[in-house]
Amino acid sequence: MPITEPAGDHIELRNTLGSAASAYLRSAAHQPIAWQQWGPEAFDLARRLDRPVLLDIGAVWCHWCHVMDHESYEDTGVARLVNEHFIAIKVDRDERPDVDTRYQRLVQALSQQGGGWPLTAFLTPAGHVFSGGTYFPRTDRYGRPGLLTLLPRVAEVYRQNGLGAQEEVVEVNRQILEATGDRLTPGEPSEQWLHTLLATITHEWEETHAGFGLPSGPKFPAPGTVELLLRLHAEIGRGEARDMALSLLRAMARGGIHDQLAGGFHRYSVDGMWRVPHFEKMLYDNAGLLANFAHAFAETGDGEFAEVARGIVTFAADVLWNEELGGFGGSQDADVGPGDDGDFFTWTPAEARAALSEDEWAVAMHRFDIGEQGEMHHNPAKNVLWIARTVEQLAGGFGASEAEVRAVLARIREKLLAARLRRPAPFVDPTVYLSWNGMMIRGLAEAARFVREPRAQALAVRCADRLAAQCWNVERGWPHALGPGGTFTGGFLDDQAQMALGLLTLYQLTGEPRHLELGLGTIRVMEARFRTPNGAFRDTPIDQRAEVAALAAPSHPYADQPTPAPVPTAAIALEVASLLTGEPAYHARAEEVMRQFAGENPRRIGHMGSTAALALAMLVWPNPTIVLTGDAADPRHTALRDAALRAWRPGLVVRHGRPGTHDGTYLPSPDGAPRAFICAGGTCSPPVSEAASLVEALRSLARP
Template identity: 45%
Template sequence: YQVAVQAISGQGGWPLTAFLTPDGKPFYGGTYFPPGDNYGRPSFRRVLVSISDAYREKNADVVEQAGMVEGAIAHSESFSGKTGDFSPKIIQEIVDSALKMFDETHGGFGSAPKFPHPSMIDLLIDQYQREASHLGTGEGTHSHVDSARTGEDARPPKDHLLHVFTSTLEKMARGGVYDQLAGGFHRYSVDERWIVPHFEKMSYDNSELLKNYVHAYQATGSEFFKEVARDIIRWMDEWLSDRDHGGFYASQDADISLDDDGDYFTWTIDEAKAVLTDEEAQVACLHYDINEIGEMHHNPAKNVLYQRASIEEIATRLKLSAQRVQELLNSANRKMYAARLKRTTPYIDKTVYVNWNALCISAYLNAATALGLQEARRFALRSLDRIL
């Protein structure tokens, strides 16, 4: 079961938690799940409810997942105590596994609680670029990775790879798992639609997601991905950076107290209207789906900000130009963020971990090169000097 949980979550250890089908095949697992959402992990109660829902409503997916885990265990055991040449087919098997778990409706992989999986996203972007490169040079439609695969077993077309990573990145960035006012990503989404997050924000999550959006911009030229990358840097510069000495801080807490559940980040409709003009409030409430009843169970009046309606949809509904709607939304964002800054801010863990800083420095240098951000480059090099 340790091997199974390692295959599922990427890590094992004690305590060990594994969920099995009636015939004893593991399909989900982890190590420690706290009593309440904490430490960047979902609560054990939340995990139990999610597993119960998945088993009842998506039983076929559960059975398929169990089969994939069983295959991973067999693969692991076949390599136990042995050495051999690395086969590129392993990469293709990882890609195939991710594509099978892709959520066509909401993007991402698997169901709730849903994590971003930036390493997998980067692999899919890389595979897409390899595929495009081979098509461009007339070498056929398959990369070196699947050179041994033919016919129906060949890798899905590059257009599908493009769809998987662009859909995932777009829906994450438009969801509540992304901080719509300040930039930066929360830890994970408790639902499969990326709306309600666990509100903690980690440096190592944002460093790897920054790479995702930079690489996606390089692969597609999408200005949306470019702006998300810039906003991640803007948030990290403001909240997780030691501007005086160099270095990146560890994280920002989700809450202020045990009675709080993301109140710093969420809004009632009255709170929004109190800081906005009528026009701004009308646009912001449509765009971010701010209503009398929100998404937070502990306080149903609290709304998580996520992008429900596009600028164009709002313009049509309100009979305004798209430019005017964008101006009103920009103004609303500035005012709401300024108002949020007056709230008690969740604790910033200012520990400077060498390994997490290495990830952040790498991401900043990557972004600086791709986006022409000289200040990001300077701060990354200063941070590198500090940890060395």
């Protein structure tokens, strides 16, 4: 569809979002604004008409994006100003994270404000930012100028100052991107770096309600930090690291950020007690948290962690799984429509009471703190469900056994969930983002391994195999997104790194050569398309043509925000590949990648450096590896494999040999019996042939 149509001696603009692959962009196709999709055609149009660009970046799950769309961009007065004076471009930040990352940095620096979504930026026709912010109302309020006030001012400033031709704007943008980017800071990986980061994380820790942020909030999940804290406890015996990880998971599990009925977690908590969430539910959060809770169960044996992990699997399977595309959709919205704020997920006392018997209501009221004064500002009667009383407390209060209370709670959950499912449900974005699906494949594999959740392995295998059949390209790797119309948006480093790590984790569970081969093939593409001449990785392919100057600015993302940073994730995948194959070249590349950033000050990066720290930990401490040899069809091999997969220690890798061959230096026994070796730091234990002997030998992996 063409962007414009000539109409006499002028150009008539029209909204082109109806043809977009993104569900978020299509949701604005009805708006009176002549939105264009991101691309060179839109910027060429701005140059021809000498107009500034209004850039709006948002997401389908973003509450305030929907608010701004409804109150501002559906207004005919705002639309008239935009269409007369600007070229309007709308971007889905999930579809184009490279665009979002760079323009967030530019707008934050120029406005001296925090970023976020919606992001509103005013650009020259060459794509350089000269003004911007986040949410703007239609009229002046909340201490912010309204668009009806702001748009004429911006257009006038652009015209009077000739900003489209000013080199000063170009230079300021260049300096900002250079100063705020993920710069290479070479150094040698060291254990001291990890000790310093732990001290920094401890300083950032909010003790009262657990987590990172102010006691008043907001607070976000920190899956990478949980993984790091468990690894640090395993390596250096720091009990406070373990305590922080487990207390954070317990606080989240019992709070309103955790969907107490359907499982899974909302994106973040607006308060510091984890009670009142922003209600959107993201695939990436739930993928990382699934691995967290599976590992916490392996660490403690506490059934609460296993129950939460099973709930995440249920949410992923029942809500996000897209059978047509063979992958998981990206998110579930917070709201159903304008004026809504999580009403699908919250309850008035009357709504809850109507779904339950009187006895059940009495228990539910105390369990979830359901009262006439709820937590939601837009409707004070609405309650967020959070665990106010434990099973033990309820049993004591009602004079019942814990088993009886659990049975009542199961009925309450079943009835409330059934009632909730009769409500209009928030939209689920069906788009399959490969990076987030790689994360979920890993999370499911860990849940299958440690929680023994029966659906988890089947889902992980189905997802990996379906995506491989539909969108893997041996030369170009994984695309970024798969939608009903096929793949769209070329793949980023994040897609390759997360899919590689997910596949290599799945291979440890299944022992299927196709999962190993596909993971290694992904690493080959990652090396060929994203490796820079100095050995670092960048976020976009080195051969990708940048539509505007901002996208040409190199970015080497090594800090988490909020997903795991792609560069250290790639390094972790390389190191795991080395352990699974015995190929030292993978280890050498992991070291080369992390040397580019090991000079970063851990005090500056704080807990956002958790994935980088996990990569460094794999390089400075030996990674225990269980090597299995022999015929996988032999029942003795099955027993050894099951014992190996049940073994828990952060960083432990399970390596499978191939039937009828020897696996490197790990020779089969003379009689062909399956054997297992435990190796770390270049040395291996004597081989064992019995599962009981392997379990005994694994005790040598005890913490310091």
